[in-house]
Amino acid sequence: MTLRHPESQYLDTLAYLLEKGDRRIDRTGVGTLSMFGVMMRFDLSDGSFPVYSTKKVFWKTAVKEMLWFLTGQTNIRSLLSENVRIWTDWPLAAYRKATGSDISQEDFEDRILADDAFAEEWGDLGPVYGKQWRRWKGADGKEYDQLAEVIETLRKNPSSRRMLFHAWNVPELDQMALHPCHMTYQFHVSNIGEGLRQKVSLLVLQRSSDMGLGNPFNVCQQAALLAMVAQQVDMTPGELVWVGGDVHLYLDHQDLARTVLEREPRPFPKLRLLRRPDSIDGYTIDDFEVTGYDPHPAIEAPVAV
Template identity: 55%
Template sequence: MAVAAPEVPGEHPERAIQALVRDVWENGVERRDRTGVGTRARFGAMLRFDLSDGTVPLMTLKRVHWRVAVKELLWFLSGETSIRPLVEAGVHIWTDWPLARFRRETGEAIDRDAFEARILADPEFAARWGDLGPVYGRQWRRWRGADGREHDQLAALVAGLRQDPSSRRHIFTGWNVAELAEMALPPCHMTYQYFVADGRLSCLLYQRSCDLGLGFPFNIFEAALLLRMLADQCDLAPGELVWTGADVHLYLNHGPLVEALVARTPRPWPKLHLRRRPADLFSYAPEDVAIEGYDPHPHVPAPVAV
């Protein structure tokens, strides 16, 4: 199915996103994947977003539930690996993986609401079935070395940015080879590197696997939000977010979503404001993040492949 993106006046950053969606859908190689759904995929893509004017890459081609994304990022920063805090906050985006494991291993046909209710009501059940293994937060905050010591990559990053901003080692990653098999889902947005120039902080995010329809809007928004929080903590101004994707794909059952994304006209990106500067990177709260001027097109439902 061929789809064509509309002409959009000016250099709206979502034009590049539309072009990438269209390219993947029309020219991507059809592949079977671990979910059984199948994708069309391209290998290697790069997008650049200027954050220096206070805007944030929050897609307008469809409504993105940015408050959920904020809570997910703060969950990562906490070092938590259980879905229980997310469920308590009304966030359901990680429930499908432990729910699928519970159904598979117990044979119990339980729906999501009932599963989450048990996660909230029973700490032992939550510990047994709600933990995702050593996923993002564990690696970001408590990477376990060969000697058993844990390393806080994010705390080290903040210290490095403050003490030696011109270093080429401002990096953190979630790709811990020794623990990949224990993770419910190995990290997709896996490696972040930061660059300071002229008092501005920029980030390059390497994403090994990108669900362009569902995951990508969250990924770029959260990366931009984290950049702003780091800049806030290190007395820097925001610079540029550079996103690079390796296996960039669209699921075969996302046709209606693709049609909507390429047919709609982008609207101005909103501004991001941080209402306060807490004592450290790990003390931000959801209410500290303010988005102004967000006027997206309606949400487009699409199934999640687990």
């Protein structure tokens, strides 16, 4: 029996959305084809790195975003310094609305990089992902590092069912540029007590997923996180289990989806971490060696803000 390519799970979802998706108006006003409830599983134990091949995914940008989350930062300035522009749309829209300016994205980004005060006022996204992962502020006034606690539990009590972190901090939602989409990360360890090398797997619950642009990025960066955590706790990466709630295709991404569905998926690349930093905080993009990535061409598509 020949196993289907794991990317087929993604392609099947796109095909379903095009054929049977529920047409609806969404928060952005663009409109979507939507379905509720999807699960995809990717086995990372042989070094596979689930970077989709039916359109080129800029995996370095995706991993850089994950590394930014891990810092706990919330300002786009550090992202822009790494040539990552995927979060600019939200503060740019806020600036234009507040000031009436028709400033270009390029000029806005240049000013963020050059002007400390401007960056502080207009470059901050509010308490988004990394803030909640690494600096959740409790009612007691203390800050809680959820990810550090997960890593400590993986080392000391790997059979725990409480190894998770999330970003849905209800009192702070209205301060965020965008409510958390990939909101819950839960870890699970297998081979406990069997004399085998333990495997750590990761389940990500994503309440809302843009399948045209967002999902290929998210799956890639979540796999990178699993690889880093596994290395830090001396385990082998197991499965990345991705679960989507409102899974949707924007109406202006239908041509993208049709083009992707005409293409045959190619083998996933392999990922190797070139060194082991002292902690989860020490990784840089140069630590990621990805080999064998041979995707079909990239497809341009607009981002809904």
